[in-house]
Amino acid sequence: MRGGGCFAGFCFFVLWSLWYFIFSPSTPRLQNQPPRHYGITSAISLAPPTDIDSIHTQKLLEAMKALGVFEEEEELNHRLVVLGRLNHLVKEWISELGESKNLPPSVVANGGGKIFTFGSYRLGVHTKGADIDVACVAPRHVERSDFFQSFFEKLKRQEEIKKLRAVEDAYVPVVKFEFDGIEIDLVFARLSVPTVADNLDLRDNSCLRSLDIRCIRSLNGCRVTDEILHLVPNKENFRLTLRAVKLWAKRRGIYSNVLGFLGGVSCAVLVARTCQLYPNALASTLVNKFFLVFSEWEWPRPVLLKQQEESNLNLPVWDPRVNPSDRYHVMPIITPAYPQQNSTYNVSTSTRAVMVEEFRHGLAVTNEILQGKSDWSKLFEPLDFFQKYKHYIVLTASASTKEHHLEWIGLVESKIRVLVGNLERNEFISIAHVKPQSFPGSRELCKQSGYVSMWFLGIVFRKVENAESVNVDLTCVIQSFKDTVYSQANYLSVLKEGMKIEAAHVKRKHLHHFLPAETLQKRKKQSMPGTSQNAGGLQRKRTSSDGSCLDSSRDTGSRTPDNSSLLHKISKVDTSTAGRERLAP
Template identity: 55%
Template structure:
């Protein structure tokens, strides 16, 4: 397994030129031997006039999507961070005095706010949140942070939607500070004071720290290391802006749901910049898709040789850790302790990501040949047209504050449901759409929430317990509903697929977590429904579904991405990247009209088993089977949606 640390699909050196060119070519070959990261660069070639032209076009194409902030907006962010910094300093001083520290010492212990993520990288878009870290001296505890500092934030008129997630893997306080969303982590260093200009890159700072502090510090340390390892920061930033926009538009930007998060995309772009250090952003975007559409996963992506630091913290190392050998798309952070930023990736999400890489390569090939513009790269995909069968997760609650926490918990658990579905022998793909759709308010029917038809207007949010409404039975009326869609592809036809246990296990796990963290409130519910494609109009607006229809051109591009022309294969072979895992079934491929999904309706008033015949569009009670017309039109069908509810 040591091979995984040192090898790369790009271990060759790209020698160019004629042997008779003398000293000039010798110098060129020396440049080609330059190593950035783990291996030599693939090409040291500089930009051509066409590259400059394409880069200018790329930058212009990004403007309508709001990826660049104005000077006023940037100044506003700096003001907010300044206010937050002063609050941290005030809080640390007050806590120091409360712990009987002399005023003269309390005035000098310091404390800082550090940013990381997209804001620190310089690639944040308009309205984006800010990831920040509060660093405190050793006499300030995490309990102080989540108690006294939290109370101080509650007193600030600019702070709204304040919530603490103390039991998270990386504890965080989330807030809206004067219109900007902020995720604020906490780290306590083993130092008496924190100077104003303090560098967090020193590995020895981690000595004697607990795991949660190390994880909190990791964001800043990784971000700074990425910026240090790229050959040209400005080219890196514009390329990353384009790739992040593409990933969001194509529904593969979400670490929580098993896709890639911001730091993972940043590291992939940084690796591309290392392989083509003198290329401009337009070329880098194209090379990005060339490299990673053919990357031999689970070959890890590394930006540098891992540091030989031994402070006792676990690091990603498949030679030592058995679990690390099962990671599907390892992208390893460059700062100690090295971690895999993509451990949430599943077989389904990797398949989805790889198909998008191949589609991206096909499109950027056409862009570089002037066959289309950059806007095609940022076209939203046709998710709802790919699949015939979906699971819809509906989360509802009585107030907006409850819904915010409830949706966050459910979203963090969806990837576990995806893993469970993948283990089903009949399911080849479980493709979750990262977009959370806000539905209309819910009414109750026999104690079970049911979504109203599209077009209804939700009532005003009920934000306080006094505003929560009750029905005639004294039950809380769910006022808010959110939905996630999971597209399914089945391996075989004419089979009955029983997902009762899988989904009920998921809903029970969500409720168990909510009860353990004292989050569960009256009116919170989670429901899973099986929905066919022709029934999506009950949940989504007609305009959205019309946009989702495949055009013949999109079908062709999908086919080209799945089966690249020989020219693309030859181009790939010249750079020697390895072939991706073979996948015989395309995402849009599904011959499952005869599949029946059997699930258990957990309504307390019923214990009947339902078999949903997807071909006829009917739901049949096993106790009373009724004949149906096979040619019944979808709009007039009396099909009953199969659901699993847990309230």
């Protein structure tokens, strides 16, 4: 026995020595291994930052602070307190629910359950006043109906909770509320496990087993967010760069997933890919490289943060080799967590063209900044949308009551991309650019239609060789869009009396009939040489969430005519090369 013990000890020593030789940091083998690279390719540059890079990054930070991007420490702490209280409510509710279902005391005591944040807050890039996306994750004895019934009632009893409402029929069912001044969007996922531990890692694909599709969708936000953070080389550099890119996208009018522009997830994936390609760069360099990479990107080549993984869960993933519909996506930006999806499936050829133009403009501006010829405030100058185009389509949605109006504009806005697609298919139209911001109707419109919201689409007509004038008939395009919206409203049983959609072609010089002068005024500062005149002036943020009317005549210097006369059905647009554009009778 003594000899056997010595032999076993000798074997252990040999194995330990072999392990140490292979894995010890001091061994030549490990030192000769190449450094880890992030993403599906090696980095473009591993250059470390210079002193001037640090100076540019500090100036970028100061420019963003001046625009009120960052929350104060007190606000950040308040969010933590609110999330802590919400997490306590979830645990308390799950425990009470277990008792009401007569579960064994051990199950009630160990059931767990917790909340996970995702989106901009989890990424660390939320702005002042932003809402928090939260997922409530519960064990298997908690049903979805329990969440929308007993937990909803529990929330209703909390004095700090206001504006509580449930949206059960949404693509991702959600409960929305304001908790002590903080807006919360709370989704629900029920795992097929008896206990939800506090150290649960949602990145593990096994947590998706035996879940219904709504739970998978609810978990997707958390899984994507965590995977993005896992795949970037330096989280702080990533966060500051993402803040800058999101601010730029909003100011330049290309931040709206529903309208076919960039959303929060797509911005995060693009910035994360830039960080992977320049892993040691600071934010000032990364912002510039972001524009360099994606102004030259060969769309529709997809943007991926890692190789798409396979799984035996058989969930639908983005794969143009298998799914014919995926082959028509013009700007695929793929989420990194299984099941991988295209975060920009709403992008059209027009919105992609607008974004690529903005990428190029951003590259020119940041090149100037890094050369010391300009400062960071220039990057965040708003787009001068109402000076950019000669032709516009004004789309109005109206309803007779405030409540009907809020419901109606949500549906109409979600379908504007259908109108853009219809316009793109017209052989005489090259660009249909919708401004993401909506505007309240003028007093004249509101007198006739009640609560009114307006959207504006800039239109670029193709030049036709050997033709002085071409009549473009848009009647069918507009009518097809209206039919789509009304059909969807009927299907959802939300169409009420007084809900209407109208559209009109308007030339730039007539926009003052719809909008006040301060919204339309042209920037005094000239654009950069070699770029289009599209650097917009600072304009007061306006919203049509309540359909409140505007007095559009107050700053025009003349009496505004009845807007209803301009809002007749589109028939033909004369795109004369001599500037005689008009609406044909």
